[in-house]
Amino acid sequence: MGLAFYLAFKEVWRNKGRFLLVSLVIALITLLVLFIAALGEGLGTNNREYISKLDGQLVVFLEKSDYIITASRLRQSTLRAVRRVEGVDDAGPVSTSNTAILLPPGSKNEVLKVSLLGVEAGRPGFPQLTAGRTFLSSTAREVIVDQRVLDRTDIQIGDTITIRSTQGVEDNFYDLKVVGTTSGQAYFFQPSIFVTPAVWEKIRPKSDAELGNTVPAINIIVVRVKDPAQIEQVRNNLLESVKNIEVADIQTTINNIPGYTAQQGTVQTQGGFTLLIGILVIGGFFQIQVLQKVPQIGVLKAIGASNPVVGAAAVIQISLVTAFGVAIGGVLTWLFSLGFPPTVPLFFNGTASALALAALLAIGPLGGLVSVIYAVRIEPLKALRLS
């Protein structure tokens, strides 16, 4: 083994330029793959974050809504019925919409777009507070905001914010007092702000037809079960005793957020193709190299180097060059990420990044496999016959 290391290192050292070039190509591929992974993770998180943190295990949708939140409309009576079902600990309504917070003149942007979520205080669907307090009453013009809203604006607890809602043909403005904050609650690529169902119905953007509504429309009902081991049982109970509903778990709900699965699939495909290109590039390089090295390998074998030594040297060399490239790529990625604005959703801390790194380290040995086998199969007789 010592000999294999010696041969692998010496060759790389005496051909630094050539091997550095390959390492740089691998570094660029690493950069690309890590960014794609981080973007996928970031986009995914920004899309699902609120749903993935729900304080419940099951989500109730309108029948035939295909688990699509925006396509589901439930009544208050359904909510009451769900709460009575055997095994249900508690259930809370979630109403979703979008709105824009007006920012003071002189800010970089005129408005901050946010997801407007209607939830009942203390019920499933209500976010965990990081500061401040919950709503004083079900009609209080109060709002709980995601930490990202504070990060991107000068808004603080105690401030009054103004939101703009297009209702019918008019733009209406509503003042809300910020009473609490929560963190990590992005939904549908936007930070979320939370109000009570009644306030939500009052201030949300509406079409002409909806203008007269006073009873809050509910999109989904989040169900917390008494015994987490009985989720499937409770699900069946719900379907049996409540009419016109369908029930999903949290993961299914996430996968059916409009565009979520398609987007993650797209990002993963991009990452996969980039890895494939990496494998081909490395495979090509080392194959050309081994073809050029036939006489040299023949001599090595003729003077008594065994096949395991020749094979190990090739594997060590490929791994070395790959690891070096991935390391450079990692540093490059880190440097680049420092320069990216916070609005670009890059998440490097996910398992996605770790997976991408593992895959990147594997592309060298995978790509070089053919060349290693080729090297091991070279006949020592070549040393005599080629000369």
Place this chain on the structure above:
Amino acid sequence: MSVLVHSSMPSVFTENTVQAKPIALEVRNVVKTFPTDSGPINAVDDVSFSVRQGEFVALVGPSGSGKTTMLSILAALLTPTSGQVLIDGQDLAKMNERERVRLRREKIGFTFQSNNLIPFLNALENVELMLRLNNRLDKAGRMRSAELLARLGLGERLYNLPSQMSGGQQQRVAIARALIHAPTVVLADEPTASLDTERAFQVVQTFAALIHENDRAGIMVTHDLRMCQYVDRVLQMRDGKLVRVYETREEILALARGGEHE
């Protein structure tokens, strides 16, 4: 020129000292048949000879006469169709592939016509490689490697890469590599093919001296009959057969004077 070095030596004396030494390499009725489109051909056809320790032998013959095939068999790179090859009394045919690899690195020294050296190792490292392969590289080995290279006139070139050396210098490094691990047999395929006449004489002369001094059994394939003046015996092949052996100094020198190429 240096033709005089050996011709002044009494031939009887040479033969006596050589014959007193044990046999290092023995070839018994070796046949190598290759299948070809026009039927099987015997590249080596019933060849027998032996080489003693401290003896330097030349293998000559026209192109296609089977010299390289013979050398490949001696190097355990090719198995004969029939017959026996014994190195230090060990039958190569009775060895498995691992034992043959081991034999090559322990008991055989090699120089090839070209592409001799490992391009990413310098002169000293190329020589030391033979000791590394045998897991025998120590301080003394390093010193011996440098000394041997100095002896071959490369004292100033120890740290040059092959690409920074002339063909003759590379060939001398290869000779050092073929000798450093004290092998039983030293095999050289056309060691002078890429050298000019002057260099060729120098290289073969030093090679011969080292083989004699260290009691190796040396076999050199050559096209250049003038190089035979430094050897103790010449084996001539034709169509795979060993057709003539030149043994006395007179015969050998006459052959060496005979011409550049046969």
